[in-house]
Amino acid sequence: MQSTARSSSALVLVLAVAAMAAAAAAAQQLVPCMYIFGDSLVDNGNNNNLLSLARANYRPYGVDFSGGPPGRFTNGLTVVDMLADMLGFRPPLIPAYAAAQPSDLARGLNFASGAAGIRSETGNNLGRHYPLSEQVEHFKAAVRQMGPNASSPERLGRCIFYVGMGSNDYLNNYFMPNYYTTAQSYDPDAYAADLLQEYSRQLAALHALGARKFAVAGVGEIGCIPYELARINTQQGGGGGSGTAPPATAGTGVSISLGGVGLTIGGGGGAPANASMSSSRTGGVCNDEINSAIAIYNRGLLAMVKRFNRGQKLPGSTFVFLDTVRAGRALVAGAAAHGFTVLDRGCCGVGRNNGQITCLPMQQPCDDRSKYVFWDAFHPTEAANRIYAAMAFNSTSAADAYPINIRQLAAI
Template identity: 30%
Template sequence: MGPLMKLSSPLAFCSSMLLCFIELLLMSCKIKGVMELPPNVSVPAVIVFGDSIMDTGNNNNNMQTWARCNFSPYGKDFPGGIPTGRFSNGKVPSDLIVEELGIKEFLPAYLDPNLQPHDLVTGVCFASGGSGYDPLTSKIATAITLPEQINMFKTYIEKLKSIVGEDRTNFILAHSVFLLVQGSNDIYNTYFLSHARQVQYDVRSYTDLLVSSASNFLKEIYELGARRIGVFGAPPIGCVPFVRTVVGGIVRECAENQNEACKLFNYKLSEELDSLNKNLINSRMVYLDVYNPLLDIIQNYQQYGYKVQDRGCCGTGEVEAAVICNPLSPPCSDVEDYIFWDSFHPSESAYKKLVASLLRKHMYQFY
């Protein structure tokens, strides 16, 4: 009997061979990344939580929610022209980030019925369109709440252990990049549009509520093994086409009250991340500012190659989003002219500009 058989049972040998096969399969699936990583750094996976900015199809089978887009014209510029449940004409930041890092071409939704075991090893998306830090936000949209996203993450961890073992799972969790995108639905939909929280909170106390919820969520995924976590601030919600239409007046200006609330939330969120980094050992929680880069694109749209900054491509571009942006609302002739795809969500082109800028600016902070 050779040395290998002395050291390994047939079952252990088969398990080892299976792990080797999975590693080889993943290596063959890697794509050439655009982002230059710090020396001796590789990112095994990207794991995403959040809302429609990141959702890659988790809401597809939730027939209770209006926050769905698994129908045309969504996905018209996605490979194959398929509506996948991404709130975009093409890819969303979840996809673009894993592509930039050379991990894979798309980040699959965890609830995708076609998800394969090897997909788990390099990351998945738990985000749900319409969700928020405020529990009421997800309830209004019938979206997957943050606690539910954490529960899915827990089942993901157990599945990952069954595929690659506990040691490799712990390594993946410790070295992967986690991303969290929330806040927009809370600030606009729950606070300003429905007024559901204005009886209980002013803007200052409501943003405190959101930051407290974010902090609790981050501490929980930290306890589950996450260490390198990027948290997106709120974008300039007051400048998205729908908000311009509703409260921007006859000339559809940016709504300053909404933008000021976003800036206040972002400041408090950044401060909280600094505090968490000081108190949680080996944590690398990074605040990702999207407010200023997106506002710059909107204000200086022609310099970025766009012709339209205040309307989305879908239909009139003023109110159409989710179920209102449908085959009866034909899109513009050239989405490359538009910053926004629908009345809430940027186009794939704008996402590409934002993602490339964010990764160049912040990637080193994770490591």
């Protein structure tokens, strides 16, 4: 009898300690939940079971992410993985919606999908994926499943909503004139305006479902990614360039399937051979036509964030604009200080700049991933993602995160 009492007391003590530990962990979590919308830069496995070439559920993708689920388009963690960690979320990380359990819904979900865009047809050249509108519908379904407490406007209004869209609307749409007609129907200004109008509608839909704290990422200078450098160098007959820029989502050329795994071969996307080129920040060349179009879009996105923050259309909301172009330029400028020595080619891949074909199944990647800015033709390494996440979360410059950073957004 005494032994039973002691056992019972011990169990109560263990449960009490566990409860205190859980409470301490919860106290360190800055927001109750986090929801992620985007493309392959932040997709963590939603495309794994789709009939799609935009998948990364094979090695060497995730080579430095042992023990975790496959599907990230990099060697390790993505920007949103790191932001979630900075916000106090601990492993398991925010799960992919496609693999989520009912218990995950209230804590956070990742709805991002490789090849996705703002326009519904964007990325169709790569097969099935979830465009932004469908990602928002998935969130709507999740809200219905959560129950009234978890999905209350008061609770969702304290959560972080990370949204990063637009790269594929250029790489896998506008600058693929042989597949899409948008370049014939819109000049760059009109196309950016059309994208932002649809973007605004989808953000308003999230607001109607309870979202209030938004971190909106701009599009990087995708005219300088290894894929574009490889195309320029091929057209010029030259060697690999020496400059690069911040990451972009998977673009496309000719796509093939090898053993059920999607691969992308450069050549079909990007600007035509007579596109204007400019010097990159470290002496190479970039596709200036693409970068100019991206600049128009980013200016419009920042203006949209400023309008939303005035509170007239989406009352009670706070939007943060993350300047991806500036973050990439800062990384290149401080490359040596961060230990980066390879700025213009992927850690794995095939062809010039490792940018003409994405990582082959079971391909041996570079030995020291920490020295590479790019993992493959389109996506950053975990080391680069860490720099981008730190800037978004901590930068005190409104030029990096406008008007406040993500840490400050969480505190509102």
